[in-house]
Amino acid sequence: MQIKQGKLDKSLTFYLPMLAMLMWTLFPVYWTLITAFKPEGDIIKSPLQYLPKNITFENFINAWNDVGFDMYFKNSFYVGAGTVVLTLTLSILAGYALARYDFKGKRAAMLILLMTQFIPRSMLIIPLFVMFSNIGLISHPLSLILVYSAVQVPFSAILMSGFIAGIPSELEEAAAVDGANRFQAIRQVILPLLIPGIVATGINVFIYAWNEFLLALMLTNVQSKFTLPVGLSFMLGEFNINYGALAAGSIIALVPSIFLFIIAQKHLVNGMGGAVKG
């Protein structure tokens, strides 16, 4: 009797919420996935098919070849990769300074980095558009790489300083005793130990660049330079929407970010907790 009571209690406080949580999270993704694989006629057909009866790859071929997702994917990839390289370089340098040195103005530097998190992104779209128009970089991937890096450097630098602070400085000193100069010590001792942190931070930055919409919309005005979010938005705004191709395009945009997220998830949860704790 008592055992039964316990089981009932557990199913109410644990299994039921768990099931609701997983359904809520996964069903929308599932629905998009099966829509992407349904032939055009089956998508709208009543009764709706919760399990697709026929499966086709036509939507994917259509989205990639005819709608322009091949371009969008390529553009997003260049912007993402460029942003990751630039942001990581800057934030490793800054993170090292914050983790290893005591210097005048350190508190102020930290404060400025934190303050940037409160700058409304929508504040930036007008002046950045004017700026990049003046130097002729509208619709150029470089404009997005620069802006995204500026947005991501502060948080990444704080994350990196946390990861670097977690590596005992004795290791560097030992390398110095062995005759390595500071740069060699960093390259040979710190960098290899920093790889998990670099991967987690890099993936966080890549996902941001891969997903960002408003700045990309403002700073791009030719379709051949659209990133995936701008391309998807463009498609969603059309009068006659091809839902199959739209769903397929979504899956194309979704796969890289989910794949990267799964790799980085554990490190990110720890890193973000640390950063929020301050």
Add this chain to the structure above:
Amino acid sequence: MEIRLTLGQSKKKKHKFVKAPYLLLLPSFVMITALLFFPMLRIFYYSFQHYDISAPFYDDFAGIDNFVKIFTEDPLFIPSLVNSFKWVLSQVLLQLFFGMGIALLLNKDFKFRGLTRGLVFIPWAISGVLTSVIWSLMYNEHMGVFNDLLMKIGLINEPKAFLSSTTSAFVAVVIAELWRGIPFFAITLLASLQNISAELYEAAAMDGANRLTSFIYVTLPQLKRTIVLTTLLRTVWEFNNVDLLYNLTNGGPANSTMTYAMYIAKTAVHGSDFGYGSALTVIAFIILSIIAFLYLKISKFEEA
């Protein structure tokens, strides 16, 4: 002699070390200044200008014309602020509530915990535009699964266009944004939960605390700092966030989903009067600064 040599060396080293952190920080601060702080200052400058890219011949100093026009003539100014207030409040409170529930659930020990955690956090990695597409497929009048399910359980008799009705559009976008927003709270709260030492709970249990009282007296105080910081960051973020509003309803129907940030975005993307858009943005910045200041004061963040 030897001692003096090492002393001299260490002194020289120390002197060199002082310059290094500034040099290391320099590139980052150049980027931030050029692309975040400088544009921010430009916004203040533009807000006092007549600056219309479709009529550049009339550009000149405007004084406070733009602000006067916003406060006296703009029919969208107050309604969009009210919508923003509703948007931010519903998002932050509901995301915190459900995020806390999920974090508590995932903090337990069970089989496949790592996998479940990974799956539940997935929407965090999904873009606003993608979320818009996913939910527009579900809300759709002709092929949407929502209409199908609601008709099956008999709540509605015929398919509804949730996103084009003034009564349901706002709620529909709120729900879609919750889907993407809840994992952020769950992630940060879970990370903080895992840092609470088990001894605190043991001590509370010895004092006769049950599950509810130990949550109130142990868990919540320990999470206070995280909660204050994440809700504040989220308030700023949701105030500015237009991805779903832009793509699901574009501020409509009849401006029922036109938040203040959405209004600014539309002015900037589709309009040409950058002076006016900048003045709107300055007001947004002042509102957000006041909210952040009051919030940190009231929550006594420094003492937390």
